[in-house]
Amino acid sequence: KQEVTQIPAALSVPEGENLVLNCSFTDSAIYNLQWFRQDPGKGLTSLLLIQSSQREQTSGRLNASLDKSSGRSTLYIAASQPGDSATYLCAVRVGGFKTIFGAGTRLFVKA
Amino acid sequence: EAQVTQNPRYLITVTGKKLTVTCSQNMNHEYMSWYRQDPGLGLRQIYYSMNVEVTDKGDVPEGYKVSRKEKRNFPLILESPSPNQTSLYFCASSFGLSYEQYFGPGTRLTVT
Numbered sequence A: 001k002q003e004v005t006q007i008p009a010a011l012s013v014p015e016g017e018n019l020v021l022n023c024s025f026t027d028s029a030i031y032n033l034q035w036f037r038q039d040p041g042k043g044l045t046s047l048l049l050i051q052s053s054q055r056e057q058t059s060g061r062l063n064a065s066l067d068k069s070s071g072r073s074t075l076y077i078a079a080s081q082p083g084d085s086a087t088y089l090c091a092v093r094v095g096g097f098k099t100i101f102g103a104g105t106r107l108f109v110k111a
Numbered sequence B: 001e002a003q004v005t006q007n008p009r010y011l012i013t014v015t016g017k018k019l020t021v022t023c024s025q026n027m028n029h030e031y032m033s034w035y036r037q038d039p040g041l042g043l044r045q046i047y048y049s050m051n052v053e054v055t056d057k058g059d060v061p062e063g064y065k066v067s068r069k070e071k072r073n074f075p076l077i078l079e080s081p082s083p084n085q086t087s088l089y090f091c092a093s094s095f096g097l098s099y100e101q102y103f104g105p106g107t108r109l110t111v112t
Helices: none
Strands: A004-007 A010-014 A019-025 A032-038 A044-051 A056-059 A062-067 A072-077 A086-094 A098-101 A105-110 B004-007 B010-013 B019-025 B031-038 B042-051 B054-057 B076-078 B087-094 B107-111
Touching (some): A010 A019, A019 A032, A019 A086, A032 A072, A044 A056, A086 B042, A098 B031, B004 B087, B010 B019, B019 B031, B019 B087, B019 B107
Parallel strands (some): A010 A105
Antiparallel strands (some): A032 A086, A062 A072, A086 A105, B019 B076, B031 B087, B042 B054, B087 B107
């Protein structure tokens, strides 16, 4: 059974720092992996989608990588800002249209 | 504006009183799905639909029903809600398996 783990569970950094969030999954048979951001009490905002055949995707200050063979993805945030404070979730899409989410990393960027 | 909408956004109800949470998308997406989010358990998939009249169970389908009679709508039905169904519910949609999922704003349900 596919399991998705995100480490660390929480992270506090000073403004301007570059940081990496980790997502690992136990079964490499995935269709894609998607990173989301969730603000408190709000819905999920899609950040990046990486197909299983891709190695990375970039959007602005965000870069997501995927190493399917090792079951790992990282989300790199450059020059963090207080507005980046949120919970970051990764989700893998597996066979049968199922989606498995990690528990998330709660990020706090201090001004 | 392309979006996924859910109604109601907030609902307090009593045990056993049937309820429906509606979900609608205006992007002509084939795939729709329902999730629940609980503290410490994260987001878990309840049901999903690959197209009209095609639905399948996710990881936590017990106590829920769904139907997909129209492409744009995917209602979640709780025939006899219980307190353990108190949760934050999200609907999502996408063009298909290889496309990103778009989420609705969520419905906070409390069952007393």
